[in-house]
Amino acid sequence: MKLNAGIITSKIAETKSFYTEKLGFGVTFENEFYLLLHTPDQSAEISFLLPEHPSQQALFHKPFTGHGVYLTIETDDVDKLYEEIKKKGVKISVELRDEPWGDRHFAITDPNGVAIDLVKYVPQKK
Numbered sequence: 198m199k200l201n202a203g204i205i206t207s208k209i210a211e212t213k214s215f216y217t218e219k220l221g222f223g224v225t226f227e228n229e230f231y232l233l234l235h236t237p238d239q240s241a242e243i244s245f246l247l248p249e250h251p252s253q254q255a256l257f258h259k260p261f262t263g264h265g266v267y268l269t270i271e272t273d274d275v276d277k278l279y280e281e282i283k284k285k286g287v288k289i290s291v292e293l294r295d296e297p298w299g300d301r302h303f304a305i306t307d308p309n310g311v312a313i314d315l316v317k318y319v320p321q322k323k
Contacts, residue, residue, distance in 0.1 A: 201233070202268070203244040204309055205260050211308040212245050219285050220270070220313075236270070243268070245309075263310025275301050275317035282315070 206212060209232050216222040216234050222243075225233040230247040246253065248260035272278050279293045282305060290312065291304035302316035 201242045206309045208308045267312035269314045
């Protein structure tokens with residue numbers, strides 16, 4: 198199985214700009230109502246769909262309300278990514294920090310209100 202999470206939003210253009218320019222995602226596919234993006238290493242995808250589009254079933258009409266969803270993006274060098282993101286003018290929602298369970302991470306928010314946790318997993322010592 199392969200998972201592709203999708204967000205229903207009217208902010209397709211802003212979303213495309215944010216993910217491609219700020220996070221280095223690539224465009225897998227797009228048309229006038231749908232955008233499919235992939236991570237820089239092409240290991241994962243996320244999609245965005247315009248709300249109330251007549252080509253879609255009613256189940257896929259209601260827009261995301263901006264709460265209760267987060268994405269985690271794992272990176273090998275979270276400190277470098279943090280500096281790059283800051284230089285691009287992205288607002289940092291959670292400053293770079295080390296957690297007691299070993300993660301080193303920071304968080305940002307996309308144009309739809311989706312929280313994005315950018316993390317370097319640090320194996321716990323036994």
